[in-house]
Every structure is written in C-alpha cells, then in structure tokens.
Amino acid sequence: MAERKSDFTLTKLDDLFTTQEQRDDAKLSKIRDIPLSEIDDFPEHPFKVIDDEDMLQLVESIKERGVITPATVRQKEDGRYELISGHRRKRASELAGFDTLRCEVVDLTRDEATVLMVESNFQRSQILPSEKAFAYKMRLDAMKRQVGRPSKNNSSPSGNNFPTSSDELADKTGESKNQIYRYIRLTYLIPELLALVDEGKIGLRPAYELSFLPEECQGDLLDVIECEQCTPSHAQAIQMKKIATEGTLIADQIYSIMEQEKPNQKEKVVIRGERFERLIPKSIPINQREDFVCKALEYYNNFLNRQKNRDSR
Numbered sequence: 001m002a003e004r005k006s007d008f009t010l011t012k013l014d015d016l017f018t019t020q021e022q023r024d025d026a027k028l029s030k031i032r033d034i035p036l037s038e039i040d041d042f043p044e045h046p047f048k049v050i051d052d053e054d055m056l057q058l059v060e061s062i063k064e065r066g067v068i069t070p071a072t073v074r075q076k077e078d079g080r081y082e083l084i085s086g087h088r089r090k091r092a093s094e095l096a097g098f099d100t101l102r103c104e105v106v107d108l109t110r111d112e113a114t115v116l117m118v119e120s121n122f123q124r125s126q127i128l129p130s131e132k133a134f135a136y137k138m139r140l141d142a143m144k145r146q147v148g149r150p151s152k153n154n155s156s157p158s159g160n161n162f163p164t165s166s167d168e169l170a171d172k173t174g175e176s177k178n179q180i181y182r183y184i185r186l187t188y189l190i191p192e193l194l195a196l197v198d199e200g201k202i203g204l205r206p207a208y209e210l211s212f213l214p215e216e217c218q219g220d221l222l223d224v225i226e227c228e229q230c231t232p233s234h235a236q237a238i239q240m241k242k243i244a245t246e247g248t249l250i251a252d253q254i255y256s257i258m259e260q261e262k263p264n265q266k267e268k269v270v271i272r273g274e275r276f277e278r279l280i281p282k283s284i285p286i287n288q289r290e291d292f293v294c295k296a297l298e299y300y301n302n303f304l305n306r307q308k309n310r311d312s313r
Contacts, residue, residue: 031070033100039073039081039090042113046134047121049087051095058092067093067102072116074108081105084113085120114142119172128198129207133186140169140184185211190218202231209237213244220251224258232258 049055071086081103083090093101108116118139121127127135166177175183182204186194188211196202202210210218210232221240225231232240236257243249284292 030105032103032105034073034081034103034105035100036090036094036098039083039101039103040076041083041087041090042117043082044134044138045087045117046138047087047131048128049091051091055088055092055095058088059095062089062092062098063096070102070104072106072120073103074106074113082113084108084117111142111145114138129183129186129204130194130198133183133194136169136180137184137187140166140180143169182208188212190215190222192222193218196225196231203234206232206234206237209234209241212241213249217244217249217254220254221258223251224255228258230258236260 067086067089069086069089071089072084073081073086074084076082084106086101086103090101106113106116118135121131121135166180169180170177185208186197186204189197189207193202193207193210197204197207210221213221217240221232239257240249240254243253280289280292
C-alpha cells in the first residue's frame with residue numbers, strides 16, 4: 001500500500017510540471033487497438049452480456065463508426081489483458097467481425113480494477129438483482145482488502161461489526177447498508193431460485209429470507225414451486241427460515257407452508273358503480289343498495305338452479 005501512495009504522489013507532482021497537452025498525449029499513448037484474442041473477460045464478471053436487440057444495435061453502430069469509447073483493460077503478469085470495462089463492446093466487436101478492440105490500458109491492482117469494473121457497469125439503466133448481488137459482494141470484498149480488513153460475508157447489517165467499507169459503499173451507491181446486505185445475501189441462493197428473483201417472480205425480501213435455507217431445502221422449495229406453479233410470500237419465507245434455523249426443515253413442511261393461501265392470491269370481485277346503478281330503482285336508498293344487489297343475485301342464482309333442474313329431467 002505504501003508503494004501505491006508513492007506512485008500517487010509522483011503522479012500529482014508530474015501534473016505540476018507538465019502541460020495539459022503533454023498529459024493528454026500521455027493518456028493517448030495508453031489507448032491502442034488490442035487483438036481480441038489477447039483480452040480476457042474479468043474473472044467472475046457479475047454483469048450479463050446478452051445477445052439481445054440492444055446488442056444488435058451496438059453491433060451495427062460499431063460496424064458503421066467503430067468503438068467510440070475505448071474499453072478499459074489492465075495488463076496481467078503473463079502479458080495478456082484483463083477487461084475491466086467494455087464487455088458488451090468486446091462482444092459486439094466479435095459479432096461485427098473485428099479482430100481488435102480499441103482499449104485504454106490502465107495500471108491498477110486487481111482490487112482497484114474490481115471497484116472500477118463495478119462502478120462502470122452500474123451506470124447502465126437496467127441492472128438485474130443477481131448482477132447487483134455479486135457486484136456488491138465483489139466490490140465490498142475488494143474495498144475491505146484495500147483497507148486491510150478480512151472479509152466477513154455473514155456480517156449482520158444491524159450489528160456493530162458490519163465493516164466501515166459498507167458505509168463508503170452505501171454513500172457511493174445511494175442504497176442503505178441493509179439494502180446492500182440484502183442484495184449480497186442473494187448470492188447464497190441456488191441459481192434456479194436466483195433466476196426467479198431476476199424474473200420478478202420472487203421479491204427481494206422473501207428472497208433474502210430464503211437465502212438462509214440450506215441448499216437442500218432450497219432445492220425442495222424449487223420442486224414445490226415448479227409443481228404447484230406458485231412462489232413464496234414474504235411471510236412464508238420467514239416461516240421456512242424460522243423452522244430451518246430452529247431445527248430441520250423437511251420437504252413436507254415446505255409443501256405445507258406453500259399450501260397456505262396468500263392474501264394476494266385471494267380473488268377479488270370489482271363491480272363498477274356506473275354499470276349496475278342504472279339497474280337499481282331510484283326509490284332504493286343508498287344505504288340499502290348493497291342489500292338489494294345481494295338479494296337480486298340470490299334470486300337470479302335460484303332461477304338458474306331451477307332452470308338447470310328442469311333441463312336435467
């Protein structure tokens with residue numbers, strides 16, 4: 001760390017004795033076209049690169065104008081390059097049939113590169129919960145190592161032992177420490193359940209509770225979800241977590257909990273006033289109209305039953 005501070009000091013001193021033109025030239029000297037075959041993706045890159053419509057548009061743009069904003073890479077000890085920012089540009093260049101990618105080569109440690117990688121990708125308009133989960137975890141771990149703290153993945157957000165690095169991360173992202181911790185907990189979900197979170201079928205809060213279930217129990221829950229075509233509510237997830245932490249959660253218990261009716265699954269009948277008001281005599285007082293409608297429905301239901309009995313003779 002002392003050497004890194006020294007480099008930083010020298011850079012600042014160089015700025016004092018060089019012109020802006022010289023500094024711009026120095027920066028340009030680090031921008032070069034690098035063969036795609038020499039560029040490796042960032043290890044465990046948490047952000048998905050999808051060949052969707054946006055990717056096709058990016059491919060056409062690169063074919064027409066090239067890569068306008070250079071990707072960011074760092075050179076590894078083996079001489080190859082590690083991609084920090086620009087995974088979509090790299091993929092688009094491959095699809096466009098290019099052999100090289102315009103890149104800016106930066107001198108960063110792995111932890112510094114991790115922080116930059118997460119920051120650059122967080123500028124995207126849409127980020128999946130799983131992407132946030134692994135990105136927050138990678139960035140927080142890197143920040144802890146930078147300040148010399150050991151990583152504690154299971155720290156409690158409400159306890160005093162939650163690292164100071166999380167305060168800095170919360171300031172940078174605009175999300176609370178608790179919310180960051182909830183996202184990081186998603187990394188403990190099995191891939192199939194995490195995919196349901198990305199699809200919006202399981203909310204963040206129930207997903208957080210489910211992340212405390214052993215993998216075997218998560219697998220049993222997935223079987224019930226696929227069989228019954230339903231997902232757990234927040235209350236059901238809390239129930240399962242409580243049983244799992246107090247003893248042993250078995251498949252039958254999971255099935256029993258998932259059978260419970262959820263408030264949002266109760267069907268509601270909505271009757272618009274303007275549709276039936278014209279059918280109610282004006283002589284019926286407003287406070288008696290509900291009773292009038294119920295009696296009318298009862299009468300009509302009896303009529304249908306009598307008709308059904310006649311037809312069955």
